[in-house]
Amino acid sequence: MKRVTLCCAAAVTAALLSSVAGFTTATAAPANPLVAHQAALQAAADQAPALAGTLGLGSQEKLVVKDVVTDANGTRHLRYDRTYAGLRVIGGDLIVDETAAGSVSHVTYANSARIAPAATPKLSADAAASAAAATVAGSNLAKSAPQLVVYAVDTAPTLAYETVVTGVQADQTPIQQHVITDAATGKVLYSYDGIEEATGTGNTEYSGKVTLTTTQSGSTYQLKDGSRGNQQVNTLNHGSGTGTLVTSSNNVFGDGNATTVNTAAADAAYGAAETWDFYKNTFGRNGIKNNGVGALSKVHYGNAYVNAFWDDSCFCMTYGDGSGNAHPLTALDVAGHEMSHGVTSATAGLVYSRESGGLNEATSDIFGTAVEFYANNASDQGDYLIGEKIDIFGNGKPLRYMDQPSKDGQSADYWSSTVGNKDVHYSSGVANHFFYLLSEGSGAKTVNGVNYNSPTSNGQKVTGIGRDKAAAIWFRALTTKFVSTTNYAQARTGTLAAAADLYGGTSSAEYKAVAAAWSGVNVN
Incomplete structure (x- = not known):
């Protein structure tokens, strides 16, 4: 499961960052969360004119505050919409990361292009x-x-x-x-x-009977989710290209059988919805790019294609139907895995080769696993096995194991100077193992009926801090610490910094657990 294309995330230059050092700090927020949020919004609105100038926006552009998220350490993430000559700019929003001291550390643009459209319309x-x-x-x-x-x-x-x-x-x-x-x-x-949404039923192959958000068009129901950025599922009918939107006359999709055309589509729609909800409800992220736009899922690609992939160029996921077209790769953790490639591209942009590529692939395994646990689906309970439902090898074994990655015969349990020479799906084992150790700890353990026994490179015991905290640390590092060329040593530094941001300094249990888990995979 790999991504076809990688895009680089826009970043603020060092020159710009240095020019805004000492930017006006907002006053201390009141204790009441609602009052504190309103105060933060007002402070962001007050500093918007000066900030627009600092960012080099044109004289006709103005920033209109939309939201403010304040971290526990005082860092503020100021979300603005833009106007141009008084006109609303659709897609002109940006996020300014501001330290507790008031200096701007980073800016993320929905569209970093210069806002300079035609001055007057040609059309009435x-x-x-x-x-x-x-x-x-x-x-x-x-x-x-x-x-x-x-x-x-x-x-x-x-x-x-x-x-x-x-x-x-x-x-x-x-x-x-x-x-x-x-x-x-x-x-x-x-x-x-702005109105039409419906609640349909999906009879999936892997996740049982589920509820799907669909769109009604006349007497037809479309597998298009208006509540999640209009993300939709198309069928390629064993071809390629864009495909056609999956529809139903009775708002029921699939019957649980792999050979039924709409079953794979139901699985894909369910996986996309759970992934959207995981990121939004866990991290406040509104879609893959955090811009409210849903991704396209495409099912029934090619003939007996044994893979699935994310492609940034079409902002879409593509699923093959597996060996003999009998095992579509539309399981829940696969959907979470593929969509998470898009999140990585929109944030750190980890280059898909060598150690950064391993971290990229591991990020998708980590969040694909987190999505599976988040969904809490009785037919596909959360585990630390990757692709265990799709039977890609025809012998019932999963694609990868997070507790001891080498059980697949090719993945690395521990870091070495040559790990970057492996295929990224196997160099990812180091980070996958780190995440398991950080979540659950070393040694024997049973989770949701699956037995694990995770070793460490140094023979030292690691005590886990829980999956939720481990995922929060990884997401924080991905979105605020990692860059396109981050390697394993730098990932250790970044996740330690993330743990300090979220849970306290070097004396916190979480910080110490991160250090121990990395040492357990020989990243020191």
């Missing part, structure tokens, strides 16, 4: 509204007055109109379609429905 508002309405099917259609915006979600910032088309579908379901059209050409840049 009436023409834009007509173009928008032409894309919507229904009766009693009405168009709102189009509003000029700057659209910057997946393209260079473009002057556009937003039109809301309302009406009624044939089955009496109301329509509230938001349509973004290019103000020069009338081309539809983006469209989403």
